[in-house]
Amino acid sequence: MKLTQLPDNPYLLLTPGPLSTSKGVKAAMLRDWCTWDSEYNDLVQVIRRKLVGLAEASQDDYTAVLMQGSGSFSVEAVVGSAVPADGKLVVMTNGAYGNRLAQMAQVLKIETQVIDFGEVAAAEADALQKALEQDPKITHVAVVHCETTTGMLNPIAEVAKVAKAHGKVLIVDAMSSFGGVPIDVPGLGIDFLISSANKCIQGVPGFGFVVAKIDELKKCSGQARSLSLDLYDQWDTMEKHNGKWRYTSPTHVVRAFYQALAELEEEGGVEKRCVRYRENQRTLVEGMEKLGFVTLLPKELQSPIITSFYYPDSPAFTFAAFYERLKKEGFVIYPGKISVADTFRIGNIGEVYPHDMKRLVQAVEQNLFW
Numbered sequence: 021m022k023l024t025q026l027p028d029n030p031y032l033l034l035t036p037g038p039l040s041t042s043k044g045v046k047a048a049m050l051r052d053w054c055t056w057d058s059e060y061n062d063l064v065q066v067i068r069r070k071l072v073g074l075a076e077a078s079q080d081d082y083t084a085v086l087m088q089g090s091g092s093f094s095v096e097a098v099v100g101s102a103v104p105a106d107g108k109l110v111v112m113t114n115g116a117y118g119n120r121l122a123q124m125a126q127v128l129k130i131e132t133q134v135i136d137f138g139e140v141a142a143a144e145a146d147a148l149q150k151a152l153e154q155d156p157k158i159t160h161v162a163v164v165h166c167e168t169t170t171g172m173l174n175p176i177a178e179v180a181k182v183a184k185a186h187g188k189v190l191i192v193d194a195m196s197s198f199g200g201v202p203i204d205v206p207g208l209g210i211d212f213l214i215s216s217a218n219k220c221i222q223g224v225p226g227f228g229f230v231v232a233k234i235d236e237l238k239k240c241s242g243q244a245r246s247l248s249l250d251l252y253d254q255w256d257t258m259e260k261h262n263g264k265w266r267y268t269s270p271t272h273v274v275r276a277f278y279q280a281l282a283e284l285e286e287e288g289g290v291e292k293r294c295v296r297y298r299e300n301q302r303t304l305v306e307g308m309e310k311l312g313f314v315t316l317l318p319k320e321l322q323s324p325i326i327t328s329f330y331y332p333d334s335p336a337f338t339f340a341a342f343y344e345r346l347k348k349e350g351f352v353i354y355p356g357k358i359s360v361a362d363t364f365r366i367g368n369i370g371e372v373y374p375h376d377m378k379r380l381v382q383a384v385e386q387n388l389f390w
């Protein structure tokens with residue numbers, strides 16, 4: 021089959037990434053690039069500088085490192101490169117992504133303490149305070165900003181305050197929030213912030229990135245437990261060779277990401293995008309609540325990224341049938357990911373607007389079949 025024009029998407033992705041992207045982002049992928057050519061590497065350098073800007077940080081103190089793979093590869097690169105052999109990591113978790121980070125540390129044989137808040141409570145700075153007082157061996161603290169498992173927005177400012185008061189290195193998995201929720205990275209003292217191409221910046225999947233405090237990144241030299249995921253080496257090569265990645269980079273994805281950054285600027289930046297996401301989320305929840313659906317989390321803990329809803333109280337409801345019906349109507353939603361309750365999730369990030377949320381609620385209303 022010959023593909024001569026951009027096909028239309030049969031449905032909108034209401035998932036937390038990969039998400040629905042703009043036509044511009046997709047069109048940007050329609051040419052090939054040479055990874056050695058300065059035209060491509062200059063683009064990489066612009067992207068790196070823009071990411072530091074989105075983190076509200078100065079280019080003198082912070083840098084951005086891009087890493088091949090999905091977001092988890094970048095998390096693993098940070099965990100495996102930042103914690104020294106005699107270091108100890110404390111991971112605050114309340115969902116699958118916090119758990120995954122802890123699991124990475126364990127696989128890498130890094131001494132790790134896990135503070136588990138369950139699935140529906142926010143990470144608490146007091147618990148970190150206690151852990152740090154009890155164990156002076158702890159050198160690094162890791163926390164997830166938006167725990168995509170539920171849609172919980174963890175209070176990273178409070179966590180950062182405690183971590184910094186004790187002089188610890190702070191790692192934040194802001195995968196599903198960076199670019200969609202303003203984060204004052206230097207103000208909070210975050211040393212390593214991780215996100216990826218296919219979340220709030222609205223690119224396509226293929227690489228992750230780390231915004232790192234340069235002083236802390238320099239300490240990672242020779243520490244990595246993996247060759248491919250050596251964060252320091254990746255940075256060092258990008259610095260010394262004007263944006264060159266160590267191994268083959270996802271060129272089309274990188275070009276699409278450059279376009280996505282331009283579209284973020286056109287929208288008015290992170291704050292404006294956050295306003296749209298909040299409006300999406302509010303429209304969704306108000307509409308769903310009118311239909312009798314109940315959210316898993318109270319509003320105070322809810323992020324503007326993705327929302328978990330309880331299954332309706334009917335034995336005739338099945339997620340599979342609900343999913344298929346909505347898909348036919350042009351919406352793909354997400355299953356739940358927690359053990360304490362039966363839930364499904366609806367994301368509202370990406371090339372998605374309040375009128376899409378209204379259409380979705382109408383589609384749900386027309387499919388209350390149980």
Ligand SMILES: *Cc1c(COP(=O)(O)O)cnc(C)c1O
Nearest residue numbers: 090091092117166168193195196
């Ligand atoms: C998406 C996501 C990740 C990374 O997931 P990948 O599937 O590896 O891209 C990590 N943490 C959080 C909070 C996420 O939302």
